[in-house]
Amino acid sequence: MNTHVTLEFSQPELLDPLLALSAAELDTLEFGVIGIGADTVVRDYNALEAKLAGLSKERVIGHPLFTVVAPCMNNFMVAQRFEDTAAAGQALDLTLDYVLTLRMRPVKVKLRLLAGAGAERRFVLVNRKL
Amino acid sequence: MDVDAQDDLAQEHEALIQFVYMAPAGLVQARSDGEIVMINPVAAQLMMPLSHDGSLSNLFTALEEIAPDLRSRLAAFAASQGMVCDGLHLPAPGGAKGERRLFSFSLIKLDDSRIMAMLQDVTWQARRERLLRHQEVWLHAILTGVTDYALISLDAQGCVTEWNESIGRVTGHGDDVVGRSLAVFYPEDAITPERVQDRLHEAEHSGWSLDDGWRLRADGGRFWGSAMIAPQRALAADNPLAAALAADADAAETGYCLIVRDMSAHRDTTEDARRAAVCDHLTGIGNRRAFFDAAEAELRRWRRLSRPLSLLVIDADHFKTTNDTHGHPVGDAVLRHIAHLMGATFRQIDVVARIGGDEFAVLLPAADLASAQGIAERFRGAVETQPAQTDAGPVRCTVSIGIATMDEATADVDALLKRADEALYAAKHLGRNRVCGPAMSVAEPG
Numbered sequence: 001m002n003t004h005v006t007l008e009f010s011q012p013e014l015l016d017p018l019l020a021l022s023a024a025e026l027d028t029l030e031f032g033v034i035g036i037g038a039d040t041v042v043r044d045y046n047a048l049e050a051k052l053a054g055l056s057k058e059r060v061i062g063h064p065l066f067t068v069v070a071p072c073m074n075n076f077m078v079a080q081r082f083e084d085t086a087a088a089g090q091a092l093d094l095t096l097d098y099v100l101t102l103r104m105r106p107v108k109v110k111l112r113l114l115a116g117a118g119a120e121r122r123f124v125l126v127n128r129k130l
Numbered sequence: 131m132d133v134d135a136q137d138d139l140a141q142e143h144e145a146l147i148q149f150v151y152m153a154p155a156g157l158v159q160a161r162s163d164g165e166i167v168m169i170n171p172v173a174a175q176l177m178m179p180l181s182h183d184g185s186l187s188n189l190f191t192a193l194e195e196i197a198p199d200l201r202s203r204l205a206a207f208a209a210s211q212g213m214v215c216d217g218l219h220l221p222a223p224g225g226a227k228g229e230r231r232l233f234s235f236s237l238i239k240l241d242d243s244r245i246m247a248m249l250q251d252v253t254w255q256a257r258r259e260r261l262l263r264h265q266e267v268w269l270h271a272i273l274t275g276v277t278d279y280a281l282i283s284l285d286a287q288g289c290v291t292e293w294n295e296s297i298g299r300v301t302g303h304g305d306d307v308v309g310r311s312l313a314v315f316y317p318e319d320a321i322t323p324e325r326v327q328d329r330l331h332e333a334e335h336s337g338w339s340l341d342d343g344w345r346l347r348a349d350g351g352r353f354w355g356s357a358m359i360a361p362q363r364a365l366a367a368d369n370p371l372a373a374a375l376a377a378d379a380d381a382a383e384t385g386y387c388l389i390v391r392d393m394s395a396h397r398d399t400t401e402d403a404r405r406a407a408v409c410d411h412l413t414g415i416g417n418r419r420a421f422f423d424a425a426e427a428e429l430r431r432w433r434r435l436s437r438p439l440s441l442l443v444i445d446a447d448h449f450k451t452t453n454d455t456h457g458h459p460v461g462d463a464v465l466r467h468i469a470h471l472m473g474a475t476f477r478q479i480d481v482v483a484r485i486g487g488d489e490f491a492v493l494l495p496a497a498d499l500a501s502a503q504g505i506a507e508r509f510r511g512a513v514e515t516q517p518a519q520t521d522a523g524p525v526r527c528t529v530s531i532g533i534a535t536m537d538e539a540t541a542d543v544d545a546l547l548k549r550a551d552e553a554l555y556a557a558k559h560l561g562r563n564r565v566c567g568p569a570m571s572v573a574e575p576g
Contacts, residue, residue, distance in 0.1 A: 054147045068152055072171035075179055099178060099186040103147060104168040106186040 005029070009127040010095070015114045018123055032126030038086065040064045040079075049126060054103045065124075072101055073111075073124065081113055082122055091117040100126065156249035162204065162242060164190035176233060176249050180222060189247060196220045197235065199544055204237065204245065211239050219252070232256045260336065284359070284386040288312045288326045291385065300355075300392050302348035312388055315357065317346050320478040324496060328431050333359040333386060343478075345390060358389045412462055413469030415490075416483035424481040425493055425543040432536050439536040440502035442492040443550040444468075444509070447528045447562040449488040460520045464527050467518030475509045491547070499535045499567055506531045506565045514563060528563035530554060535568065 007017055009031040026033050027047035035044030045060045066074035085092040092115040099106050115122040156173030160166045165188050181192045190200050197220050207214045214237040222231045234252040239245055280300035283291045293305035313321045332339040338360045345355040362385050408420035432439045453461035472482050481493035494502050517524035532554025540546050557566035
C-alpha cells in the first residue's frame with residue numbers, strides 16, 4: 001500500500017498532480033489543502049488543515065468555504081481573485097503572504113491559489129513553513 | 131474523565147471554535163499595547179487588506195491607516211475598564227476594486243492588560259440609512275409646515291432657468307433672476323461659486339443636497355430657510371410632485387430642482403434643536419462634533435477637486451493664568467469674546483468651532499497657506515487690540531495660531547489637525563501671540 005506521495009507546496013504545475021490524488025493521499029501531504037468547486041463549496045479538506053484549524057472534515061466538507069469555513073479569505077485578496085480569473089476564463093496560480101486565524105491565533109502563512117482555466121476544481125494551499 | 135466525556139468535550143470545543151470562526155463580526159482580543167492574542171476570521175478578512183506589513187500581530191498597527199488615534203484613545207481612557215469607543219464609524223479603503231468601505235469599530239478595555247475589539251463592515255447598512263434619510267427629507271419637505279416655498283428650476287450650472295410666482299413670493303425676485311446662479315438666494319459670504327458646484331455635485335451623486343441657513347431676498351432682507359437641490363430625473367423617479375415639476379422644465383436631462391423653503395415660522399424650534407446638537411454650549415459657535423462633520427465633508431470635496439483648504443488651530447494664551455487670577459466666570463467671558471471675534475472675522479462658509487477647553491479651530495475652504503496666514507494674522511491682531519468685557523472689567527488676551535494646509539500626504543482630518551497642532555506648538559514655543567505655518571514649525575528645533 002503506497003499512499004505516501006511527495007508533492008511540494010512550491011513545485012510548479014501542481015494542479016494536475018493534486019487533482020489525481022485521493023482523499024487519503026491528500027492527507028499525507030505536508031501542507032494544508034482545501035479543494036473547492038466553482039460554487040465555493042469545499043470538496044477536499046486534508047488532515048493537516050483539519051488539525052491546524054481545529055475543525056474535522058465532517059464540519060467543513062460540503063459547506064461554502066468563504067462564508068462558513070474561512071470568512072477570513074472572503075476579500076479581494078483571495079475570494080475575488082478566484083472570481084476574477086474565472087470570469088476572464090484564465091488559469092490561476094498565485095502565491096501570496098497571508099495571515100490565517102487558526103484557532104483564533106494569527107498565523108503567518110503562504111497561500112497558493114490554484115485554478116485551471118474553466119476548471120471546475122480550485123485549491124487553496126496553505127503553507128506554514130515560512 | 132472517561133473516554134465518552136472526553137469525546138463530548140472535544141466535540142463541544144470544536145463546535146465552539148467553529149462558532150467563533152463563523153461569527154459574522156470581527157472579534158479581536160489583544161494586550162493593552164495592541165499585540166493580538168486572539169482574532170477570528172472576519173476580523174482578519176477586514177483587516178488584512180489594511181495591514182501595510184502584511185501581518186496581524188498588532189491591532190493598532192494593523193488599523194493605523196483608518197484609526198491612527200486608537201493608542202491615544204486607549205491611553206486617555208482613565209477608567210479601569212469599559213467601552214473606549216462604541217460603534218465608531220471608520221471609512222476604509224476598499225482594496226483592489228477601489229470602492230470605499232465603512233467599518234464600525236468598538237473597543238472595550240477589559241482591564242489594565244487586556245482589550246477586546248469588534249469590527250464590522252457596515253457599508254451597506256450606512257447606504258440603506260442614507261436612503262432612509264433621503265426619504266425622510268422628502269416627507270419632511272412635504273409634511274412640515276413652512277411659511278412658504280419657492281420651486282426653482284436650475285440648469286446644469288446651477289443657474290435659474292425660468293421665473294415663476296413662487297420665486298417672486300418667497301424671494302421678491304422678478305424675472306431678472308433668470309440666468310443667475312442660485313448663489314443669488316444666499317447672503318454674500320455664505321456661498322462661493324465652488325460651493326455651488328459642490329452642492330450640485332452632491333445632489334448628482336447622492337440624489338439630494340440640503341442645507342439650512344440664512345437666505346437673501348431681492349431687497350437685501352434675510353430669512354431663515356432651507357435649500358434642497360436634487361437632479362430633476364432623480365426627483366421625477368422618486369416623487370410625483372417633482373415629476374410634475376420636471377415635466378414643465380426645459381432642462382430635464384441635466385438640470386436640477388431647487389426648493390427654497392421659508393422656515394421663519396419654525397425657525398425657533400428647529401434652530402433650537404439644531405443648536406443643541408452642533409453648538410458649543412458656552413460660546414455658541416460650532417462644537418467638536420460639528421467641526422469633524424464639516425471637516426469630513428470638506429475633505430471629501432478636497433479629494434474630488436483638490437482646491438486649497440487650510441486649517442487654523444487657535445489657542446488662548448495663558449488661559450490658565452486668566453482663570454486662576456480672575457476666576458472661571460471671567461475665563462468663560464474671555465472664551466466667549468474670542469468666539470465672538472471669530473464670528474466677526476471669518477466668513478460664513480468657514481467652519482468655526484471650539485474643539486477643546488481653550489482651543490478653537492477654523493477650516494478655511496478655498497484658502498491657500500498665504501491667504502490663511504493673512505486671515506489668521508488679522509484675527510490675531512483683532513484679539514490683541516480688543517479686550518474682553520467681563521464682570522472684572524476689560525481683560526486683555528492674545529491667541530497663538532497654528533496653520534496647516536491640506537495636501538496629498540495628509541490622510542484625514544486627524545492628520546491635518548495634528549499638523550496644525552504642531553504649528554501651534556511652535557507658535558507657543560516662539561513666545562505666543564503669533565501665527566505659525568508648517569514651514570516655521572519645521573524650522574523650530576526641539
